[in-house]
Amino acid sequence: MTTYAAAHMPARAPLQMPAQTFAQTGTRRQMTGPRRIADKLWRVAAFLPTVLLTAVMCLSLADYFAQGGVAPAEGAVLGLVALTFIWLVFSVNTALLGALRVAVVRPSAGLAPCPPLREIALLIPVYNETPWDVFGNASAMLKELRASPQGDRYTLFILSDTHTADVARQEERAFAALQAEFYPAKVAYYRRRADNIDKKVGNITDWIENWGAAYEAMVILDADSLMSGAAIRQLSQALAEDPDAGLIQSRPTLIGATTLFGRVQQFSNSVYGWLSAEGLTSWAQHEGNYWGHNAIIRTRAFAESARLPYLRGRKGARHLILSHDFVEAGMLRRAGWAVRLLPRLGGSFEETPQTLIDYALRDRRWCHGNMQHLRLLAARGFHVISRLHLLQGALAFLMSPAWLAVVILWSFVGTTAAPPSAYFSTSNPLMPVWPAQQIDVAWVYLAFVYGMLLLPKIVGAVIFGLRRRTRAAYGSPRMYVGSILFELVLSVLYAPIMMVQGTIATLFAATGRQPAWTPQNRGTTGYSWAAIARFHWVETLLGTALLAGILLADVSWLILPIAISLAAAVPLSRLSALPITRLSKGALQLDTPHTLIEPHIVRLARRERAAMKKTLSDPVPPIAAE
Numbered sequence: 001m002t003t004y005a006a007a008h009m010p011a012r013a014p015l016q017m018p019a020q021t022f023a024q025t026g027t028r029r030q031m032t033g034p035r036r037i038a039d040k041l042w043r044v045a046a047f048l049p050t051v052l053l054t055a056v057m058c059l060s061l062a063d064y065f066a067q068g069g070v071a072p073a074e075g076a077v078l079g080l081v082a083l084t085f086i087w088l089v090f091s092v093n094t095a096l097l098g099a100l101r102v103a104v105v106r107p108s109a110g111l112a113p114c115p116p117l118r119e120i121a122l123l124i125p126v127y128n129e130t131p132w133d134v135f136g137n138a139s140a141m142l143k144e145l146r147a148s149p150q151g152d153r154y155t156l157f158i159l160s161d162t163h164t165a166d167v168a169r170q171e172e173r174a175f176a177a178l179q180a181e182f183y184p185a186k187v188a189y190y191r192r193r194a195d196n197i198d199k200k201v202g203n204i205t206d207w208i209e210n211w212g213a214a215y216e217a218m219v220i221l222d223a224d225s226l227m228s229g230a231a232i233r234q235l236s237q238a239l240a241e242d243p244d245a246g247l248i249q250s251r252p253t254l255i256g257a258t259t260l261f262g263r264v265q266q267f268s269n270s271v272y273g274w275l276s277a278e279g280l281t282s283w284a285q286h287e288g289n290y291w292g293h294n295a296i297i298r299t300r301a302f303a304e305s306a307r308l309p310y311l312r313g314r315k316g317a318r319h320l321i322l323s324h325d326f327v328e329a330g331m332l333r334r335a336g337w338a339v340r341l342l343p344r345l346g347g348s349f350e351e352t353p354q355t356l357i358d359y360a361l362r363d364r365r366w367c368h369g370n371m372q373h374l375r376l377l378a379a380r381g382f383h384v385i386s387r388l389h390l391l392q393g394a395l396a397f398l399m400s401p402a403w404l405a406v407v408i409l410w411s412f413v414g415t416t417a418a419p420p421s422a423y424f425s426t427s428n429p430l431m432p433v434w435p436a437q438q439i440d441v442a443w444v445y446l447a448f449v450y451g452m453l454l455l456p457k458i459v460g461a462v463i464f465g466l467r468r469r470t471r472a473a474y475g476s477p478r479m480y481v482g483s484i485l486f487e488l489v490l491s492v493l494y495a496p497i498m499m500v501q502g503t504i505a506t507l508f509a510a511t512g513r514q515p516a517w518t519p520q521n522r523g524t525t526g527y528s529w530a531a532i533a534r535f536h537w538v539e540t541l542l543g544t545a546l547l548a549g550i551l552l553a554d555v556s557w558l559i560l561p562i563a564i565s566l567a568a569a570v571p572l573s574r575l576s577a578l579p580i581t582r583l584s585k586g587a588l589q590l591d592t593p594h595t596l597i598e599p600h601i602v603r604l605a606r607r608e609r610a611a612m613k614k615t616l617s618d619p620v621p622p623i624a625a626e
Helices: 037-065 072-104 131-147 165-182 199-214 229-241 260-284 299-305 324-334 356-376 384-410 436-465 468-474 477-510 529-535 537-552 557-567 569-576 600-617
Strands: 004-008 119-126 153-160 188-193 217-220 245-250 253-255 295-298 338-342 348-351
Touching: 037 072, 037 260, 072 260, 072 384, 072 436, 119 131, 119 199, 119 229, 131 153, 131 165, 131 229, 131 600, 153 165, 153 199, 165 188, 165 600, 199 217, 199 299, 217 229, 217 299, 229 245, 229 295, 229 338, 245 299, 245 324, 253 260, 260 338, 260 356, 260 384, 260 436, 260 477, 260 569, 295 299, 299 324, 324 338, 324 356, 324 384, 356 384, 356 477, 356 529, 356 569, 384 477, 384 557, 436 468, 436 477, 468 477, 477 537, 477 557, 477 569, 529 537, 529 569, 537 557, 537 569, 557 569
Parallel strands: 119 153, 119 217, 153 188, 245 338, 253 348
Antiparallel strands: 004 188, 217 295, 245 295
16 A cells, blocks of 8 residues: 655546556457558668668678687677677668658648547656656746647646655645746645555556546656657647547657767757657557657556566575666557657757766666566567567667677787687687788778768768758758767767776676666766766776777777777766867867757746746745734
């Protein structure tokens, strides 16, 4: 039984949420919408070239290993190359399909005319977050929705799991201010659970079981989420027009970055991210994914099909599924509901970690949950594309140790006058001897890999730059191209460090070291030199060893850029927290159209957050004596 430390909620409207299992499925509804031949062609275009190109690459590499037979270590190299290459090719192919989709697929005017959904809940689960930011964003969204009255009705719920007493008191005061702002309309509610059972999953489940029956749909938002009134209404209209849709996901754009590293992420998301989202839509179709926020969900569909069971551990232990969103999307699709992505919907925003360390810490939390997905690949009833999403969630982290292993093996590329019978000898299996001809192949392979990594960025930047709004925002092609080149340099510098940090996160997950869940650090103060050195000692040691090997031994010069980045991990991490205002105006600011021409909802939210912060900083007035 959940207890509440405070309740400012409407009358209960219970909705049953029956337990589900991965061993069996319930009744499956039949979709009413047609599936077109073009949908199948998009999927063929996504997967067939990926498989063929990977096969060609691996076969060509195997030819060089074939002399004298393929040793076990050589087989391991082939396996690593195949794993990393198929991931790389699929990512590039997805981006290219995104470019093609933009060119040939026009925005849909709607599937069928129908009345809008009448009762929609906006849910913001919070856990020890900064109250003025959460309630300021909530106020901005409510004001935009109120400014355009239509036949629908939106009700906002702040669902708190906060256990820190001071933060809880501030939440109470912030909610009182929010109520006063929108009095007498009952458009905002707040409740805090004394026991945060099952974390965010339990928070949403608690709301559904107690109040879900009163609302046709729910828009799930994170503490740092922000959506314009138009974006919320477009999501609602899309769900109303598609009776098969159980969940529709928007593509959030990153905002609020004030440090160098944050701006790198924000710039990349704005200029290149849309291309991958378009490509994902081309092959995911009705079997899309859910990213946990900035999405609308049909309440009863979710309640009937997506209650997560626990995972069984040793000695009967029960483990909560941490990266729940991917799994919930698969369960909705398993029950016969479509899960869609709207990549072109604007006005959907979220924030990003401001420093490299904060980014890595967030990934450690995500990694543990994504590794759980591997246990669910054989779950009964999941669509094959849903299984692919689960696999991708795990591979997003498993690629880091795979790439690191390739880098380490690549560092041993040397030259000999004649090719040996096998590159890995039994006398020294850890030191491969590569023929001179193989060096040429190594350079070709390296150039091909770098080309594949840069191709989506180049395509995305070119297409993004063709937009009139982009050209107007940047003012000149020189400014736009300069920002792109600066972002590329920084991305190349930070990528090896993130690869090592991804490997550490994977090792933590594999050994069961689950990091404590804490709210994302949204500050910009950075860390001390000592803290940074402790955090990045692995990269520093590895990079120094590689540099020493390049200078003093036969370690390949091919990995010099990677070695330099790793050896300089500490200063680069310190640099990541540099306030963007300390850089000269121009390309170094890594501006995007959203920073140059600030959207109305972002400007309004900034103003509301400042006002809420002032309200909460004012002393509590004393209670007058009677």
